[in-house]
Amino acid sequence: MAEFTMPSLGADMDEGTLLEWLVGPGDLVHKGDPVAVVETAKSTIEVECFETGTMTKLLVEPGATVPVGTPLALIGPAKERRPARHAPKKGKPSKPAEPSEPAEVPEPPERPSPQPEPVPVPVSPPSAARLPDHIEAGPLVRHLAEQSGVDLEALHGSGPGGRVTRIDVEHAAAARAHTKSPRSRVTPLARRLAAELGVDLATVRGTGRQSAVRASDVRQAAPGPSAPALPAHTAAAPVRPSPVRPSAARPSEDRTTAMRQAIAGLMSRANRDIPHYYLSTTVDLAAATDWLHEHNRRTPVGERLVPAALLLKAAALAAREVPELNGFWTDDHFTGGEGVHLGVAVSLRGGGLVAPALHDADAMMLPRLMAALKDLVTRARTGRLRGSEVSDATITVTNLGDQGVETVFGVIYPPQVALVGFGRVVDQPCAVDGLLGVRPVVTATLSADHRATNGAVGARYLTAVTRLLQNPEQL
Known part of the structure; x- marks a missing residue:
């Protein structure tokens, strides 16, 4: 089990604020994949994973500020996502809905003996796949379905033996999105940030999974620091409620002050220590x-x-x-x-x-x-x-x-x-x-x-x- 820690993103960084997780427990991650968004005194940065494996546990909640080197998550070994492609050996029971080759499905001798009533072969894989405890889907697919609000029991898998694949979940999520508001897929941090910055989420194009709106999308859509100095006809347009602007200005001012302090500290050290x-x-x-x-x-x-x-x-x-x-x-x-x-x-x-x-x-x-x-x-x-x-x-x-x-x-x-x-x-x-x-x-x-x-x-x-x-x- 490896630890994913708060990285040092520059000589002037002592701590960082975890803004958003881009993955969840059970997700397979590869070395170089962006897995979290971290805010430093100077910028907001997507942090890559240091190794390949399965994200097993998230240790730090979004919004927490922690020192460099603090464990943020645990990464375990990569898990097998699909069943092995070979027929089950004799004498070993196998799951009814997990045959890897279509030709091996109808063999009655291979079925576990404890079953009280044999079921006709053409019906058994679909009926088993409908049972809540026997839904054929990997951990990544289950996690994706949970994030997308898709009911796995209502899906008919297109994979071998009725196995539910990632494509099945994505198609179901896309169909579900047509009947729901586009604001239904917004991360909690993005929703809170939108309220602070006065951003209408209905106008924000999401770049996350399944077009989810992330905090970085809201920041990009938010008016920049120069927004109050826009021409009068633009500022007077009823696009944002006026009470929101003062509350949005303060975080910007605090961020600028923190950035200048970080730069000042680093440059002072550079001039002092470097000949x-x-x-x-x-x-x-x-x-x-x-x-x-x-x-x-x-x-x-x-x-x-x-x-x-x-x-x-x-x-x-x-x-x-x-x-x-x-x-x-x-x-x-x-x-x-x-x-x-x-x-x-x-x-x-x-x-x-x-x-x-x-x-x-x-x-x-x-x-x-x-x-x-x-x-x-x-x-x-x-x-x-x-x-x-x-x-x-x-x-x-x-x-x-x-x-x-x-x-x-x-x-x-x-x-x-x-x-x-x-x-x-x-x-x-x-x-x-x-x-x-x-x-x-x-x-x-x-x-x-x-x-x-x-x-x-x-x-x-x-x-x-x-x-x-x-x-x-x-x-």
Whole structure:
């Protein structure tokens, strides 16, 4: 029996609030499956399971705040979901409704002798399947039926021997949904949150099982922190009852305060404990800009690239070339990262900052990296990040060019050992081959941990970034 514990989702996390379970007792879970939604001081995160097995017991109720490492649930070994496909051995009784092969069903000698009255073979499997104690359905199907409000006794199973399958339950639940209000499948936390935020559940599209509305769906449908500043004609529209807005504003303010406190504590520790050194260089982007224009000219609008994609890919490939900057400083020594997982700094609505990871960014083709970046930023701002995305980054990139900043020197996110900064692409006069001209350039900076590397290593990294950006066909 293994314990599923509250994970550490960043160096600044000491505790988390369990908002919602995505699975229940008896559910089969696999390594990497999201099983719970946890709220930290900075974001709402879907936490993945650490191993494969059966969720046997939930130890913490939604709404509870517990320290990192606290057991949240117990996971047992994976259970067999279907009966073995072989005929029962002679002398061993078997369940009447559990024959695995249709050809073996009508054999009277195989039926258990204790039965007082033999039943005709064509009738026995269906009648046995109707008995409450002999409903042929696995634990997962029973749990799904209980969640969906489906009566297993009323179903005629489509599986072998009349066994009720997951598809049977899903079809019955879908048919039942047509006769009930769409608000019938709402988690308790989502219903309470909707009341606090003034969200009409009838307008929310559920993303849970059987289209159930979850807490994350309600948050996404709720008005953002800037809602009170909307134009007068929008604010005056009778969409939400006005008394709800003040009560919804307070949790937002508390969340922002908690987030700033968490960031302040982590950055104070980083500045105190990490001996930073800083380097910068100016990169000529003329070749990259020409290549980008030509690529976008031949590409559909939805697949075009932005300069940030080239900058991120160059940063990832350079980290692969200079692995001394791609990893962690823990227990007074450097440990290299298993792959280049590029943390991307994302500013959140209402303030705050997270840096989720683009896994294996060095191996992504540019179009895929661009799509992954869009998806990551969207989910970061709507509270749909995964636990691995907020804890696996091996090196972080911050790009403030869209804010008009030309140079940025960041603070390293521990236990990482480096942070790369990119500013705004600007046109500057440059001397090239003895001739003066105007060319697009960007300032690339590096903040690095002097315990793990020195200036020579950092210079190699920035040189690699420059070379890659001046040869965009290598990206």
